[in-house]
Each structure stands twice: as structure tokens, then as C-alpha cells.
Amino acid sequence: MTDVSAEITSEDASGATAPEPPTNPLLSSFAFWGFVVFILAYCGTLLGAFAVQLVGGEFPCPLCMLQRYAMILATIPAMWIVLEALRGTLTRGRYVRSIGMSIVAACAGSVFATRQILLHILPGDPGYGSAVLGLHLYTWALITFQIVIVFCGVMALLNRHAVPVAPSGSVARLAAKAVVWLFLGVIVANVVAIIVLEGVAWVLPDNPTQYNLLTQLGIG
Amino acid sequence: MVVLLAAAIAVYRDWSSTRIVALWVVGLVLSLLLFNYHVTSSLDLSF
Numbered sequence: 001m002t003d004v005s006a007e008i009t010s011e012d013a014s015g016a017t018a019p020e021p022p023t024n025p026l027l028s029s030f031a032f033w034g035f036v037v038f039i040l041a042y043c044g045t046l047l048g049a050f051a052v053q054l055v056g057g058e059f060p061c062p063l064c065m066l067q068r069y070a071m072i073l074a075t076i077p078a079m080w081i082v083l084e085a086l087r088g089t090l091t092r093g094r095y096v097r098s099i100g101m102s103i104v105a106a107c108a109g110s111v112f113a114t115r116q117i118l119l120h121i122l123p124g125d126p127g128y129g130s131a132v133l134g135l136h137l138y139t140w141a142l143i144t145f146q147i148v149i150v151f152c153g154v155m156a157l158l159n160r161h162a163v164p165v166a167p168s169g170s171v172a173r174l175a176a177k178a179v180v181w182l183f184l185g186v187i188v189a190n191v192v193a194i195i196v197l198e199g200v201a202w203v204l205p206d207n208p209t210q211y212n213l214l215t216q217l218g219i220g
Numbered sequence: 221m222v223v224l225l226a227a228a229i230a231v232y233r234d235w236s237s238t239r240i241v242a243l244w245v246v247g248l249v250l251s252l253l254l255f256n257y258h259v260t261s262s263l264d265l266s267f
Binding site: 062063066069070072073076077079080083087094097101104105108111112115180183184187188190191194203206 | 221222224225227228229231232234237240241244247248251252254255257258259
């Protein structure tokens, strides 16, 4: 009994004091820019959805909006990683925490997108909205959520050697900050969009056909 | 969506981790509740 106790204490002590392995500079830089691209990719996806909505004249349904929420929920932790790396306050623990948050959000988004795919799974169903490159937006959304899960999983696997490190060059840092600002702008645009679409109501109608706020104000 | 914006601003303004995670979790839970509402609402179907 005494031996076992001593063994556990020894293991705990050795685990707590063991030095962390050095991060690989190349992998750390790759990880940083990987998360910047992650943010940029979802900005592009959300702006593309806006283009379909505003240029194509298609109104997003509640499930479409929920998928946008999930994309934003998955990207906020990525933004947190990039900003903490830029500030020099990113630790391995904080990094893994943010990765976990992104995976959880991507799982939720996968559920939302899968639900919408299943609503239109019957043969002959035209689907909701128009197709882009042969697939509907909710199918593309599911693909992006799977990519996020795989990317975050790989980054988590590499976390012992690749905690993101921000570049020292001012141009590169400015570029990363610009992507963060773009993402914040996309969120603000979505807030405005949902308010105009929903109007004074708690939820969106299942098949929105107008901008409710404009109608309620007598403009639309 | 406003909660998500608040979470993003909290991250940008470097608020404490607890508050950021709390805001993020609130946003996630509200999204799931909204999903639950739309999944369980009755559809106007006729055959």
C-alpha cells in the first residue's frame, strides 16, 4: 500500500515538473497562419451567403441562420487564438481550450446542416435555395464544419510541438489584425441582417419571404 | 447573434477567460434552444 502511494506521488511530481517540449518554429508559424486562414475562410463563406441573400434575393431560413451562428461560434475561438498569439499571451492550455470550443461549435453546426439536408433528402425535392457548384449552401456548410473538426483535431494532435506564434513583422501582424477586423465586421453585418429579417419577433418564420422589419416599419 | 457579437468583442477587448467562455457558452446554448424550437415546431403539411 505504501509503495503504491509513493509511486503515484512520484509520477505526479515528475509529471508536474517535466519540461514542456520545445515548439517547432515552422509548425508554430504554420499553426498561426492556419487559424488566420480559418477565420478568413469563414468570412468568405459568410460573405458568400450574404451575396446569395442580397444579390440572389434568397431569404435565409432559420436553419440557415443557425448554421451562420455555428460558423461564428466556431470562428470566435480561432480569433481568440490569433489575438492571444499576437499579444504573446497564448499558452498551450489556452490554445487547446480554444480548439475544443471550435470543435464543439462545429459539431453543433454539423447537426444543424444535417437536419436541413435530411429535410430535402427525398428524390425530386428541389432543396432550399439555389445550388452553388452543384451543392446547396447547407451541404457546403456541413463540409466546412467537417473540415473545421479535422483541422482542429490535427492542430490538437500537434499541440505539443506547434503552439501558434505570431510573426514579428509589422506587415504580417497587420494582415492578421485585418482578418480579425473583417470577421468582426461580418458579425456586425449578420446582427443587422437578422434584425431586419426578423423584425419585432422572437424567431424567424420557417420560410421567410420578406424583410419583416421593413414591412413592420411600412418601408418594404 | 447579439450574444455572439458580445463574445467576439470580449475576445477583442481581452476580457477574462471566464467571461469570454461564459458568453460563448450562452451563445451556444441559445443556438441549441433555437434549433430545438425549429426542429419541434409543427410543419404545415397536407397529403
